[in-house]
Amino acid sequence: MSGPPPPPPPPPPHGENPRTASGLPPGNYDIFIIPPHASGSGFLYLPSLQPHRNSFLAGCACTILGMSVWTAIAPALKTWVQAQSQNGGGSGMFVLVLGVGVAAWAFGKTQGETGHGGHSPPPGGGGHGAGSGAAHNHGAGPNPSSGNTGPPPGANGYANTGGFNAGPKPAGSGWQQRQQSTSGAGGAAWEKARExxxxxxxxxxxxxxxxxxxxxxxxxxxxxxxxxxxxxxxxxxxxxxxxxxxxxxxxxxxxxxxxxxxxxxxxxxxxxxxxxxxxxxxxxxxxxxxxxxxxxxTEASTTSSQTSPRKKYERPTAKSYVGTEEDGHSFRPYETPPKRPAKTASTSSMYSESSYAPSQTTARTTPPPSHRGPYSTKDPDKIVIKAVYLFNDLFPKPVAQLVSGVGSVTDGLVLKITTEGLFIDDDVRNIGQREWDVKAWGMKLVETISITDPPLHILRASIRDPEGKKYVFILKDEESWKVALGLQRLRRGPLVRSLGSSGLGMGEARRLLGDLGWT
Known part of the structure; x- marks a missing residue:
């Protein structure tokens, strides 16, 4: 490793210029400037993401074909599986299918590992990125051992299949200085851009x-x-x-x-x-x-004075048979006999029941006559009324009425005010007047007034009705305190729905009494 560097490549043939484009065809090429912090990373090839039309159509056709085949064989396959399960061979078949699947997976995995090991790239073969990295590293600075040392043998990229390489660099210190100045200027510009x-x-x-x-x-x-x-x-x-x-x-x-x-x-x-x-x-x-x-x-004295002793018996004489003047009247056509006084049917009719003294020893055989006075009650729940009238918006006169002591109605006509409404009963006959009932949930307004002349009290109840029904009760003024207690009890009841209360006008009250004949 410490020996002399390898010799430079042979010069180009005589009479020809060196190839500076490394065998690239003529055309416009982009110049890539790799910053120092990214040196040695090489180039990243990004394929196009646009789908190929024929491949897309082929994939759709294969998908449709696979689904059609599965739809056709699914019923038969399902029937076969059910038959095998019912015949008792389902467990063995399942184990067989599972074993075949495991064996196929193991075989495929083994073949994949073998193919991957056999297709590994040969050592020493430089690709596009390798050649670029070597060229960039070589151009970064001169070799300290020699001033005009050429590129290494593998820098020309003869083993590169891409056909792109930087080619040999010219020797000499001038080229190295220009390269260093260019690198320094690029670094300063890069730092300035970064700042x-x-x-x-x-x-x-x-x-x-x-x-x-x-x-x-x-x-x-x-x-x-x-x-x-x-x-x-x-x-x-x-x-x-x-x-x-x-x-x-x-x-x-x-x-x-x-x-x-x-x-x-x-x-x-x-x-x-x-x-x-x-x-x-x-x-x-x-x-x-x-x-x-x-x-x-008085009756005892009258009875004693009217009682006289019995006359003595007289024998009949001839004088007693002599006719009177009336008996000797001749019935002439021009004479009219004088009228005889009406003869009493019986002597007992001359005397009344009061003419006889009451017996002290015998009991009465008939009940005494009724001497009942006017009806009155102290019960605060029973309001003695004189009359009740029913009005509506269609007629000015009452359409119905119930007057105390008139017809079959006695003077015991009472009004009961409860939490459920207004109810009228004949207390003497103990008969309820249910057709005159006024329910609490149907009442809309209650009006009252007391009049001194005559001393009467008026109670008017308005009903929620399309015809505008109104019930008018006439009663004595001394019964008004019962009305106040009854209305308080009615308003506290749970069945009342927005019941209003007000006073009746004096003029309207007098007009109402005048129309009904109470004044």
Whole structure:
């Protein structure tokens, strides 16, 4: 290795110029400048990625043919496999197929390894990249052992199949200096280009960072403004909600106070009315007892005065058979007999039941006559009404009515207000008037008013109905406290749907009573 360098190649034939293109045909060629940091890497050949039309069509045809063959033989193959499985030979066949597959895989792997070892490139053969790398390394600097040493024997690239090689370089120190100066100038230009690129990249990064910082600042400012707006809106909404809540609580407290005062007032009025009713009933009972006592005394005296002793028996005489003036009347056609007084059918009709003194030893054989007074009740759930009328928007007059004490209706007509609605019953006969029921879920509006002259109370209930039905109840003013309690119970019920309550106008109430004949 430390011996003299190999001799240079022989000179070209006399009379011919050296070939500088290394046998390339005439044409335009690109010049590749390989930077120092990439020396020795060679060239990378990239084949075209455009598909070949014939190859593509052939592949499609093969795919379609394979699918057709598989579709044709799949049923027969499936039938054969099922038959083999049913005959008991399925396990052996499966083992046989598995063994054949393993053997085929092993044979293919062995053949692949053998072919790869036999086709290895021969040693010492330089390709395109090898020749280029050698030429570049040789041109990088002169050989320190000799000033005009030629290229190595393999630099000409006679073993290269590509046909491209750099060829022999001219000998001499001038060519080496030019090569060194060219390499130094190229390196300086390359370093300058790298510095310029790095500077532009840094400037671009700085601008990008500034832009990102400005964008982040803008986004942060927008977020802060958005949060401030949301906080202000939330605070405003909370204040409004607090005001509404306070107003609702105040209204609820006032409503509770009003209802409590109304209940206390109704209770006081009810107690006063019950006390007056008890006093009136006690007074009426005393007066009735006094009247009955006086009546019994009068009847006893009348009976004793009307009772007379029996007359003595008189024997009949001749005088008793003498006819009277009426008997001797001649029936002449021009004379009219005088009218005789009507003869009483029986002597017992002259006396009434009160003419006889009550027996003290025998019991009555018939029940006494009924002396029931006007109907009244202290039950707060039973409102004694005088009448009920049904109106609609089609007629100004009532289309139906139910008046207390008229027809088959007694004076015990009562109204019951429950959580389910309004119900009317005849409490004396114990008969319900179900055709007059008003359900709670169908009621839309309730109107009430009390009138002093005459002392009546009016209750009008409007129904959710296309015809605009309205039920008008007329009752005494002393029954109004029961109506207030019943309406409170109705509004607290679960079946009511947005039931309104208001007062009836005085003018409309008087007009209504006038049309119905109550004034």
């Amino acid at each position: 310029e690129t790095r500077r532009r990249e840094e400037e671009r990064r700085a601008r990008e960072e500034e832009r990102k910082a400005a964008e982040e600042a803008r986004k942060k400012k927008e977020e802060d403004e958005k949060k401030a707006r949301e906080a202000a809106e939330k605070e405003k909404w909370e204040k409004a909600r607090a005001r509404e809540k306070e107003a609702r609580e105040r209204e609820a407290r006032e409503k509770l106070i009003r209802e409590r005062l109304a209940r206390e007032k109704a209770a006081r009025e009810a107690d006063a009315k019950e006390r007056e009713a008890r006093e009136r009933e006690a007074k009426e009972a005393k007066e009735k007892e006094a009247r009955e006592k006086a009546k019994r005394t």
